[in-house]
Amino acid sequence: MIRYDYHGTGFAGWQEKLDHYEPAFLLKLFRDMLRIRIIEEEIERRYFQDHMKSPIHLVIGQEATSVGACAALTRADLLYASHRTHGNYLAKGGDLKAMLCEMHCRINGCVGSRGGSMHLMDKSVGMAGSSAIVAGVVPIATGTAFAAQMQDESYVTTVFLGDAATEEGSVSEALNFAALKQLPIIYFCENNFYSVQSPLHTRQPKREIYKWAASYGMPSVLVDGTNVLAVYEAMQEAVARAKQGGGPTFIESPVYRFRAHGGAGDDSKTGYRDIAEREAWEKACPIETYFAFLKSAGLIDEQARKVMAGEIMAETMEAFDFALRSPKPTEADLYTHVYAD
């Protein structure tokens, strides 16, 4: 039984909008999504080798949200992630080698092996923080936007959260404060309908998350999370609003994770969701639908995609090799940075 169906319309009607965009930009969105997919699949393929001693939460199926959102951000804009960090980190410009080193517990990981997959951070690209506590970064991101406002800084803060995070009290507290102070922040909610294996309807009453968020007193929109351009445009509007002092925005994007909550492979067969549900969403795959769209516009073909995939694969393999050759921390590394000077 399909509980949560795809209700979007894909790229129908988007043909007319193509003129607004540079082809290079459109292709970059595709490449960025494909890159995340290929890297994630390679992580998944190697996961059982146990060199990556880290819990992982793959974003396969959820690439358009990270890529579309980050395309509307500059490097100076800050991004906060939940436990599902990979897509956010890569889309924000994070270093693939630093990410894989982190997942391989190496000293040159982006946080020196103190984080692993769930705690990717990198100040140099504006990946400001992530937390394995559901909703943990939501108030922190709100405080970041508050700091920006107080210091008259022009950067915008975006925080990714899942559907279940909206059930945490601290998210309500954060939305209230952001609306009260009209903070330059975007709450980006990826609604994939599940919290681990718990479906949305056992956790929330029948209502739409974005409407609930609107009740805190901020513009709130529903955007197809499989459509990278729709995500990009919604984010652009939200970023412009934030930069102009117009306050916070909430974006809900229905998406589907094609894999288990954590780890490698899909776990639908355990019965908490119907495989037919995943298959229905796979028809709305953010990468395939966008590829078909670009192809119909004559911007890409199978051959070009193959070349692209080859380049990404080479980059990925090199990064894995690099990680596996990288040094491990020493005992002395354990003791540093407990306190700041």
Place this chain on the structure above:
Amino acid sequence: MPWDEGLVNSLVYDAPDPKEGRVLGYAKAVNEALEIALKQDPSVFVFGQGVDDPTAMFGVTKDLQDKFGEKRVFDSPLSEEGMMGVSTGAAMNGMRPVFMHNRPDFILLAFNQLVTHAAKMHYMDNGLTKVPMVVWAAIGRGWGSGAQHSQAIQGLLLGVPGLKIVMPSTPYDAKGLMLSAILDNNPVLVFEHRWLMKKDGIVPEGFYRVPLGKGIYRRRGKDVTIVGASHALELGLQAANKLAAEGIDAEVIDLRTIKPLDEEIIAESLKKTGRLVVVDTGWSMGGVCAEIGCLAAEKWFDSLKAPVRRIGLPDIPHPAGYTLEQFFYPDVKRISQTIRELVHQ
């Protein structure tokens, strides 16, 4: 009668001698620290429930909003966890928040942000992110405060890496430690005690700091070491002064900061006296008393002539009623008796 006002007002402390310097009330001393910090550094801001109301957090935040504006001194929504996160996020990005709470009990709602985020961000980001923030609260006691408005939670936080915990006992320290806390680049908890809030003391004008992590001798003696902080130390000091008449010569150490803990000063004193009494406003079990007692057993066993004594709270929730309270809290009489037993053992 608002809460414990009546009891607090009836407490007698030795009046400071104005010849030694300017005499100031405790709350005013903290107020001065906040004013200096706000004036010195535009990244400092002060917020919390009711900081701009007429009672102004016991007077600690009095007039600050008028002087520095609503942007830098402001009332907070009743969102302890959310606002602890806001404070953390602001601190991670260039600000120095001072988050004021009426009572430590309310901070328990914010443990997720305090313990799991603020305390750990610096480590988790491999030293790149700093979280310079101060979380302030005044421990309650008496007048029906009871199980949910009297908790001294320092023991719960003592074992959390990345935090610092300050517990002043004099107006001089309250000002100097607050300035150190605000200038520190880590999350620092400052726990005051309501019963110290009406105390007067000599407080220098202008800027000065009392260092974090360093204790101070309040009284020199050779028979027994009394160590602790805040109001418990005040009671310990009163007991020591009383026992001097009986020929018991106690040394009293005010820790000022319980994390980082000044182990050296305790070791030094214990070497001389061989007897240790740890006093604390919190529960004896698993808290400041337990930790220092354990350190004595682990590191300073050779100095000990007698077992360590803990004078904290029993493993019981705080009762609200007046009579039960008299049994619950250690007072000068009971502290004195414990010390007598220890010395004459």
